Amino acid sequence: MPIVSFNEVKEESKQNILKILGRRSERVSRWVGYTNGRHRTRYLYFAGAKKMPVMCHKDQAADLEQYCGV
Template identity: 50%
Template sequence: MLTQISPSHWRVDLHSPRIPVRAVLFKPDIEDLVEWPVVLVDAGKLFSCWERDSYIVGPVGQWPASKRAGIEEFLDAEGGAINVPRAGIHMHQPRRTWWSFSSKSAAPVLSFINGRHRTRYLIDAGVDRLPIQVHASQAALLRDSCA
C-alpha cells in the first residue's frame, strides 16, 4: 500500500511473507517538484511500459543472493528515506515493414534514470502503486500511461 506521509515523502508497505522488507520510505530524488514532479503510478502499467525498453532488470528470483541482500538493506525503512526512482517516458512508433499490412500504433516506453533495481524488487514483492519522479514535460504522458 502506498501512503503519502508529507508533501514530499511517501511510504510503501510490503506484505509479502517471502521478503524481509516491511516498508520503504521515499523522498524526491530532485527537490524541485515543479520541474521534476512525482507521479503515483500503477505498478502493473508501469511494468508494461518498462518492458518495451531495452534495459530492463530481470526477475529478483534470478539475482545473486548478494544482490538481493544488498537491495533489501538499501530499501529497509529503518535506514531512512531513499530517493524516488527517476525515469523518462516517450512514445515509440514502431516502423512499418514491407511485409506488414498495417502500421502498429505508438506505445509508451519507460526508461529509468535511477532506480531500476528498487523498482523491480518492489514490483516482484507485489507492490501495486509506486512513486516515480519524471521531468515536468513528461508527467502528463506518465499519468496517462501508468496512473
Template identity: 50%
Template sequence: MLIQISASCWRVTIPAPRIPVKAVLFKPDIDDLVEWPVILVNAGKLLSCWERDSYIVGPVGHWPSSKRAGIEEFLDEKGGAINVPRAGIHMQEFPRSWWSLRPKTPAPVVSFINGRHRTRYLIDAGVDCVPIQVHASQSALLREICA
C-alpha cells in the first residue's frame, strides 16, 4: 500500500509477512517536481516494461544473502526517507525480419537511472504500487503505460 504523506514524501507498506522491512519512506531524488515529477505506477506493468531492458535485476531470491541484507537495511524506514527510484521510458522499435512483411509493434521499455535494486525488492515483496521519478518529457507515456 502506498500513502502520500506530504507533497514530496511517500510511504510504501510491504504486505509480505516474511519480509523484515515493513515500510519504506521515499523522497524525490531531484527536488524539481515540475521537471522531474513522481508518478505512482503499477508494479506489474512496470516490471513487464522493465523486462525488455538489458539491465533488469533478477529476482531477490537469487541474490546473495549479503546483498539482500544490505538492501533491507537501506530500505528500513527507521533510517529515514530514501530517494524515489529514477527511470526513463521509451518506445522500442523492432526491425522487420527477413521472413516477415509486417513490422512488429513498438513496445515500451523502462530503464532505470537509479533505484533498480530497491524497485526489484519492493516488487518481489508484493508491493502493488511504486513511486517512480521520471523526466517531464516522459511522464505522460509512463502514466499511460504503467499507471
C-alpha cells in the first residue's frame, strides 16, 4: 500500500528595486509526496481508477481527507 505524506518548503527571494532598496518575499510550496508506491499509483490513475487506499501518519489523516480524499 502506498505511503503518503504532506511536505512543505519555504522559499525566500529578494527583489532589488534600486541598488539600495530591496524587497524580500517568502513563498510556501506544499505537496503530497510518496514514500512508496508512486509507480503503482500512476498506473492505476492511467488505468482509470477513481479511488485508491493509502497509508499516512495519523496526524496527517484529516489533511489528506480534506485535500485529496473522499
